[in-house]
Structures are given as C-alpha cells and as structure tokens.
Amino acid sequence: MLTSVKKAGNRIILRINENITDMKSGEEFKETLTSLYSQGEREIVLDFGSVNVISSHGIGKILMFYKRLKEAGGQMYVAPLNPNIREIFEALMLDRLIPEIKL
C-alpha cells in the first residue's frame, strides 16, 4: 500500500510507505488526501517514514491540500523528516509552511 491511515485524537496520521515518483502514485496519493478531506478531516500529519523521494507530483498534491486545509481552518503537519525528504522540503521551502511535530 502506498499509504496507511491512523487516527490520533483529532488528527489523522497519513503514513507514506513508498516513493511518490510518477503520475500513478501521485494520483493515488491525491485520492487518499481527497477522501480524508471529504470525510471532514482537517488536521493531517504526513509521516514519510523512511521514504526517499517525493517528486514534484507528490509535492504538488501536498501543497494543494495544505491550501485546502488552511482555507477550511485546518492544518497540515509533518512527522519528523528523514534527511532525504528534509532536503526536498527545504529546497521547496515547505519547512516554512508545514510545521513538523512529534508523533
């Protein structure tokens, strides 16, 4: 499975288990986020675990839902990032947008 979902209080922890590098995985990721959003989830924590790559496909979806959650008064978080994902987040300055929280 590309992702797995866990409830923690009023937050949803969305764990990403595989690299998101192509259109297919990007769309799957988007569908998961869409369904969480339409179920009314407004606090989503992305946990990249030990995944190495999130391509611009994946980043695009993250930013799309970052904005949606914000507009709906919610927030997106990330669990502590591994160095590879941190490098991507920092290059895109997503670390300034999306707070990192301990699980």
Next chain:
Amino acid sequence: MRNLKILVVDDEEAFTNLMSDVLKKMLYDVRTANSGSEALAAEYESPADILITDIDMPDMSGLDLTEQVLQIHPDTIIIAMTGHGRIADAVDFMKRGGFDYLQKPVSMVAVRLAIESAVNRWRLKDELRQAEQRYYNLFENAPVGIYQSSAEGKFICVNPAMARIFGYVSAEELISGVTDIGSQLYLDPDDRKVFLGKLLNHKGWLSAEKQFFCKNRSIITVIIKTRMVRDDEDIPLYIEGFIEDITEKKKQEESFRLEMARAKEIYERLLQPSLPAMRGVGIYVKCLPAKAIGGDVAEILKLDEETLLIFLADVTGHGIPAAMTANTLKMLFREIAENSSDPAEICSHLSKTMYKTILPDDIIAAFCARIDLKSLMLTYCLCGVPSPVIIRKHERLSLEPTGFPIGVFGDAAYRNNILRLLKEDILVAFTDGITEALSETGEIFGSQGVKLGIGEGEESKYGAVDSIFEEVIRFQGTDEDFKDDIIILAVTLFEEDDSCSVKAWNRFCEPDRCFLKIKSRYVDVDGVSNFFIKQAAEKLKIPSDCLEKLKVAFFELLTNAMEHGNLEMTALKKSPEIYDSKDYLKIYLQRQKTEPYSERLIQIESLYRAGYLEISIEDEGRGFDLDCISDPTDTNNISRLTGRGIYIAKMSADQMAYNTKGNKVILSKRITKQ
C-alpha cells in the same frame, strides 16, 4: 412453444370432424378441408406444419395434393391415409416426399402414434432451422467482414460487412465483381501468392495487417485473420477468414504520430536556450528529456553587454501536459525579461500569472539569476529547484532557497539573495531529475551525489556538467531510465584574455543534437575538430575511428570558415608571397585576437536523425559562391591554392551543401548506430 398447425383433408366430412375433435383435445391447432382444392386454398392462406390427407378423393388425389403442397412448403410433414391393400399408392406417396402412411380404416391409436412421430420430426427440423437462422443472422449482421475464398482467388461466400468494407453494395456484387482477388484487391498481386504460400505452410489462424483496393480504387488498411480449411486428409479446401477495417484508426494513429513529431519540434525549439556570446562568459547546457517531450526549461539571455539573465525551471511531470505549461512559462519569462531584470520581480510576476494557468496540484520549480559581469554580483531567486552550486577553486557553495515554487500561491512574495562571484567561478544549476535519481537499491542521488560528481579538485571543475551526468548514470546503473527530464546548466566566468579555450565555448547538448557557439578568438581548429568528433562518436556510441573521414571534412570546413569567413584571409591566401611565408600564420593569429575578427562567431550544430549525422558549420563572414571554386583535380588548377579544402571535404562526406549566402555548410554522413 406454439401449437403445431395440422390440416386434415378427407372428402368425408364426418371423418374430418371426428379427427378435428380428437386432435383439438390434444391441443393442436386443427383445420379441416374436404377436397384437394379446399386444402390448397388453406395452405396458401396459412401453411400447416403437418398435413394428414386421404389419398382417394374425387377432385384431386392425395398424391397430387402432396406434390403441390411440398412445392409451396417443402418443410411440411405429410401423413397419408390409403385404402386397404393399396400398397402401390403408399409407395408412390412415400416417393413423392411423404412422411408416413396409415391404412384405412384408421384407429385413433395409429393416428396418435403417427402424429407423435411427425411432431418429433417437426421439432428436430425446427431446431435445425433455428440454429441455421442464428448462424445466418450472425454472419449477415457481423460488424467484421467474413469470407471464404478459393486458392485461385475467387470468393465463395462473403457477408454484407465484407462487401461494405470493400465498397460493394451487396455480397453478391462483391462475389461476382471480384474474379481475381490477387489482381483486383491486392496492391501488389504477388503479395497474395506469398501470403497464400504462408497459409499453405501454416496450421491454424494467421493474422496480418494488409492494404487493399476498394471497388473505387481507394486504399483501405485492414487486419486480416485467416486460415486454410482442410479436409480429413489434410488436403487444402478453401480459405476462410475475418477482416476488420482499421483505416480510420490508422489515420488517427498517423495523425497522432505527426502531431507528436510536431510537438517534439516545438519542444526542441522551446528547449534550446539562446546562448549569448558575452565577454568573459562560457555557457554549457546539457539536457535529457525523459520521453519525447517534457517540462524542463532553460533560458539564458543577454540583457546588455554587462548583464546576463539565467532561468531554469521544472514543471511537474513530463509529456505533453508538462510541455504545454513549459511553453507558456518560457514565453512568459521572455516577455517579462524585456522589462525587468530583477529575479524576484520576475518570479513574482511569473507566479501570479502561472497560478491562474496551471492545475491546482501542479507546481513549477524555478531558478532565476542575474549576473552583473562588471561587479560580478549574482542576484538570484531560488524557488524549488535543487540548490545550485558555485564551484570556486576547492570550495563548493550551495545557494539558499529564497521562495516557494511558482504558481502555488497567487500572492506569494519573492525576494532575492545577493552573492559576489569571483572570476573563475562556475555556477552549476540543475533540475530535480538529477537529485531525485534513484539507485537500484532505492537510494537517492541528492545534492551529496551532485557534489561527489563535481569532485573536489581545481582541475576537474571545467568538466563538472559531464561528470555530474556520468556520476548520476553510474549511480542509477543505467543511462536509459531517467524518470524525469534533466537539465544541467553551467555558467563559467573567466578573464577574456585568458587563452584557455574550452571553457569559453557556449554549448547546448541533448541526446541527438549538439550546438556549439564559439568566438573566433577561441577557435583552435584542431582542438575543436578533435573535441567535436570525439563527442559525436560518444553520443552515437561508435568508435571515433568510424568518424575519421568525417573529421577530415570537418577540419577542412572549419578551417575555411575561419580563414575565408571570419578572418577574411582569402586575398592573402591567394598571394603566394604571403601564403608561403610565416607571415600568413602570424596574420591569422593576430586577427584572431583583434576586433572585429575575434568577436565573430562560429556556430556548429550536429544532429543525428534518420540514420544520418548532419553537421553544420556557420561563420559570420561574407560568404562565397561555390561556383567560383575551381576543381582542383583539373590539371589547369593544380597550382591554385584555393578550393582544395572543399574538395577534400566533399570526398569525405556523403553529402555537402552550402546555404545561398555561402557562410553555412552542411555535411551529412550515413551512420549506423550501435
């Protein structure tokens, strides 16, 4: 199942009434007639399934009735009743196609048995009829052409779809109109012979894509699935098969292919950055689209003599959608750059506009930088592209991101970072196809990989672009499988007086194409020839030796471009006093360092397509008329000094052509890629 219709015929009304009562109880649909003519009238009105008739009737005998009814309705099952001992009648009746006979006086038991047996027969016949009808309907209404044909080339039977596919009104018209399939339908009659040969040597079905003539001689493309039908002893009987018309589909595929080819051309135009020749700057751009087209964009603009503007962007994904956005983006960038040279301003403008253009889950990573060549100030805005690296002697400096990717927020503010560069610095920027390359074990190349690729030494830095590329290919374990588009861009700063030529070339490379722009000042004919041919060989993955002859031609033509084109040495060459003395070389070298000669460009392009390597060399000279060049093999011209180079070049390439002005020559040589 419907009630079977039975018609009982006898001249004795009492008998027909009795039979009618009995049979109606058995739920048959019964009618009666008391003469042959009455029976025939009833038959014309509504045919019976089973007819029971007396033989011996006054106006028309049962035998005549049987014969006439079977003529109108051959499927009718007829039972006769004969007088006692009239065996001859019975035999006659059976000969005329009767089903069964009873001897008078008939018992009801015998009648019942005879009818039951007739009903069974009727049902069997009916099932067969229905099955036939089903297959017939299938054959008649099938959307694919179905046919049987003889080895000699005539149709045995075809369905209406088959006739339609070939433009005939009906199956009959096709069968009678085509008397020789090979010569009338095949584009090449011999092709049918070959195909027939294959069928004869093949058991089971064969499938092929073929083209045929229609009735009106237009050409259709079909998929044909066919086999040879054989008897029990394996003797070929006839051919049968199915034909599907794919003309329209083929047309669509072809037009899609053409569209893609054009899209690729547009993308190639889009991809190629202008490589402005500027004082003290060398530019090298190398790219690799993931598929035919992609979403990476690079542009380098000369704003004025002192200012250089660099733009590198990466649109989400690849293929047509990414290329469409990339196209808009590059156009927009060029337009904005007409009025603004401030990277943050440009990015902010781009972001505002692209925000409205791209899909909500797309992003554009971008790097925009301005270099002031006088003060060496680098002003940049870095929005999501992996951190570019500045190579400075043994140092490797990474640039800091300054803003969000473009097009994500409509109101994002962008700011610049400023950094002072030094002469000899090299700025290397690249898209995430490099940093996100994965090894076979799933590790990511990352910015660490880039630094590793650049190496640590001072010497290696001029080869940085190629060595990053090599490193990433080594890391991935293959050069075939880049998931993303890749662009690496390097801008080298140097002292104009510095005579190291390699770094002063502006270069743009993609898999089948390479473009080189060099000021005459930096053209070392031997060096450029060796480099260019070696590189072409590496690209084509063939040994350099294979291009040895082409190198000779290249050398001759580059020499011409320099001597006769940019350095205007023609007149001097014609004067034996100068040409034979050391002065010639002296003047050559001197002009190479003197304006305007030194600033004139040599542009070289190599393109590999359709099995040919095409190399063009263009100078900025006045050009010449090829017709004025004399044939050096003519004995009258042996002592003349000009024209020899062109002649040698001509011998060494498959084709050679000049533009009208005569300042651009194109060489072409057939190369088989390995």
